[in-house]
Amino acid sequence: MKLxxxxxxxxxxxxxxxxxxxDGVLYVSEDALRQVVLEDEKLKSVSFDIxxxxxxxxxxxxxxxxxxxxxVEGQGGIFPGVISKVGTxxxxxxxxxxxxxxxxxxxxxxxxxGIIDMTGPGADYTPFSKLINLVMVIEPIADIKQHQYEKxxxxxxxxxxxxxxELARELTPDETHIYETCxxxxxxxxxxxxxxxxxxxxxxxxxxxxxxxxxxxDAKQTLPTILNPTEVMDGAIVSGNCVSACDKNTTYHHxxxxxxxxxxxxxxxxxxxxxxxxxxENVYLADKERSSDWTAKLCKMxxxxxxILSQEGFGxxxxxxxxxxxxxxxxxxxxxxxxxxxxxxxxxxxxxxxxDAAADAxxxxxxxxxxxxxxxxxxxxGTMDYITKIAGASDETLREDGSLEVELQVIxxxxxxxxxxxxxxR
Amino acid sequence: xxxxxxxITNNPFVASExxxxxxxxxxxxxxxxLLQRVQRFVYEGHxxxxxxxxxxxxxxxxLYKSVLxxxxxxxxxxxxxxxxxxxxxxxxxxxxxxxxxxKNLEDMRFVDYTLISSAIASADV
Numbered sequence: 001m002k003l004x005x006x007x008x009x010x011x012x013x014x015x016x017x018x019x020x021x022x023d024g025v026l027y028v029s030e031d032a033l034r035q036v037v038l039e040d041e042k043l044k045s046v047s048f049d050i051x052x053x054x055x056x057x058x059x060x061x062x063x064x065x066x067x068x069x070x071x072v073e074g075q076g077g078i079f080p081g082v083i084s085k086v087g088t089x090x091x092x093x094x095x096x097x098x099x100x101x102x103x104x105x106x107x108x109x110x111x112x113x114g115i116i117d118m119t120g121p122g123a124d125y126t127p128f129s130k131l132i133n134l135v136m137v138i139e140p141i142a143d144i145k146q147h148q149y150e151k152x153x154x155x156x157x158x159x160x161x162x163x164x165x166e167l168a169r170e171l172t173p174d175e176t177h178i179y180e181t182c183x184x185x186x187x188x189x190x191x192x193x194x195x196x197x198x199x200x201x202x203x204x205x206x207x208x209x210x211x212x213x214x215x216x217x218d219a220k221q222t223l224p225t226i227l228n229p230t231e232v233m234d235g236a237i238v239s240g241n242c243v244s245a246c247d248k249n250t251t252y253h254h255x256x257x258x259x260x261x262x263x264x265x266x267x268x269x270x271x272x273x274x275x276x277x278x279x280x281e282n283v284y285l286a287d288k289e290r291s292s293d294w295t296a297k298l299c300k301m302x303x304x305x306x307x308i309l310s311q312e313g314f315g316x317x318x319x320x321x322x323x324x325x326x327x328x329x330x331x332x333x334x335x336x337x338x339x340x341x342x343x344x345x346x347x348x349x350x351x352x353x354x355x356d357a358a359a360d361a362x363x364x365x366x367x368x369x370x371x372x373x374x375x376x377x378x379x380x381x382g383t384m385d386y387i388t389k390i391a392g393a394s395d396e397t398l399r400e401d402g403s404l405e406v407e408l409q410v411i412x413x414x415x416x417x418x419x420x421x422x423x424x425x426r
Numbered sequence: 427x428x429x430x431x432x433x434i435t436n437n438p439f440v441a442s443e444x445x446x447x448x449x450x451x452x453x454x455x456x457x458x459x460l461l462q463r464v465q466r467f468v469y470e471g472h473x474x475x476x477x478x479x480x481x482x483x484x485x486x487x488x489l490y491k492s493v494l495x496x497x498x499x500x501x502x503x504x505x506x507x508x509x510x511x512x513x514x515x516x517x518x519x520x521x522x523x524x525x526x527x528x529k530n531l532e533d534m535r536f537v538d539y540t541l542i543s544s545a546i547a548s549a550d551v
Contacts, residue, residue, distance in 0.1 A: 315479035
């Protein structure tokens with residue numbers, strides 16, 4: 001598969017009477033976007049706001065962060081199986097609006113997930129403080145169930161990102177990056193001497209606020225399988241989870257997974273980047289055994305020399321992580337794990353809920369229990385009502401001077417386990 | 427419904443939703459007490475069928491937990507033992523959060539319900 005990713009660099013976002021992109025500025029008609037968002041009758045109202053890097057702004061509670069895209073050539077469409085019809089993506093030409101994102105925010109359940117600070121020490125721990133964020137705070141109609149509201153907000157975010165991405169269809173990208181994958185046979189013929197390496201990505205799949213979707217299929221219902229990495233770059237996987245903020249993969253993370261881009265950078269040079277394998281993190285223990293057996297079997301069948309293995313979450317997924325690692329290593333395939341840690345506030349506790357001697361090559365995404373003081377900021381987009389309820393916060397979080405004493409857990413993307421953060425070892 | 431598992435829970439919503447046609451062992455107790463109860467079942471020879479640390483709302487940040495165990499007493503299963511013991515140990519690094527807001531409690535109960543429902547969906551196949 002050959003995918004041309006065109007980058008449209010957005011240097012500013014403003015509200016305007018008409019939605020368009022001109023000279024690197026995205027103008028958004030609030031009325032037009034409101035119609036797109038409120039297409040779903042389960043949503044009562046939406047307010048829009050723009051948060052720019054360096055501003056004294058806090059966005060909370062954050063549900064998802066999405067990069068607007070448009071498919072200009074080739075098979076499939078944006079967010080296949082979710083917004084566009086099901087169709088294989090990962091080839092042709094896709095444009096991405098760089099430097100900005102759509103952020104969905106709003107109360108879904110009582111324990112709210114995710115803070116993005118656009119300035120201050122908190123800003124250092126989230127990649128999203130570097131983007132211009134178009135934030136949508138969405139209110140549901142009365143008497144709606146939590147899972148209905150979650151789905152409605154999730155899809156509203158994708159609709160908004162698709163609407164905005166469409167504005168770039170006729171533009172010329174500022175830069176273009178080409179990603180090309182080989183078939184198994186092509187790779188063997190072209191790179192006979194290079195180590196065969198794959199990326200095994202574990203997807204969160206446990207229930208409400210803990211789900212991921214692959215071509216629109218709930219990852220709980222999937223068996224481990226192979227993808228072209230360009231499919232993931234092109235929107236095959238989207239997020240339905242936001243708990244907890246620090247190590248959830250937002251849709252933005254899936255679209256811009258640095259493990260994939262870094263492996264592509266080495267493809268044909270130091271490694272043969274064979275494929276991506278995705279697997280899940282179900283609650284039922286037999287599902288964990290089945291999925292890890294299957295993942296190890298695929299690694300063996302593909303004659304891999306090594307894999308990078310990233311997980312999503314903590315606790316229950318640690319069991320999957322170690323099962324995957326042990327079983328893949330037992331097949332003679334080397335593993336390197338990327339994970340974050342919950343090592344306690346003093347950093348002295350065991351980092352994972354499970355361990356094994358086979359897991360001897362581990363890259364950390366940081367300690368999610370690390371405490372940080374976030375200063376009071378001038379403006380909040382969303383609500384601070386639930387700030388003590390976020391995973392990583394407590395009843396002591398809100399201090400007298402308005403600052404927040406919290407764990408890194410609360411910051412969206414702070415210890416992300418694809419390494420999309422500043423805490424990882426390089 | 428004749429199932430080969432029992433739902434051990436401290437979540438009244440799970441008890442009410444599944445109580446009629448599933449085997450539910452409900453007690454009103456703390457999160458850690460629920461895990462200790464599961465541990466006793468494991469020591470008695472019941473295999474653990476779902477992960478005690480399901481969900482990313484951390485132990486002690488949510489009050490509710492539901493866990494599936496096998497109905498049959500088959501003898502001590504070492505991997506179940508290791509899992510429940512390490513799950514209880516993992517809880518020690520998290521700080522207890524008090525929650526009194528009824529809407530928040532309802533949400534916690536509902537999320538726990540969806541987590542155990544995903545396990546039940548697999549168990550019922």
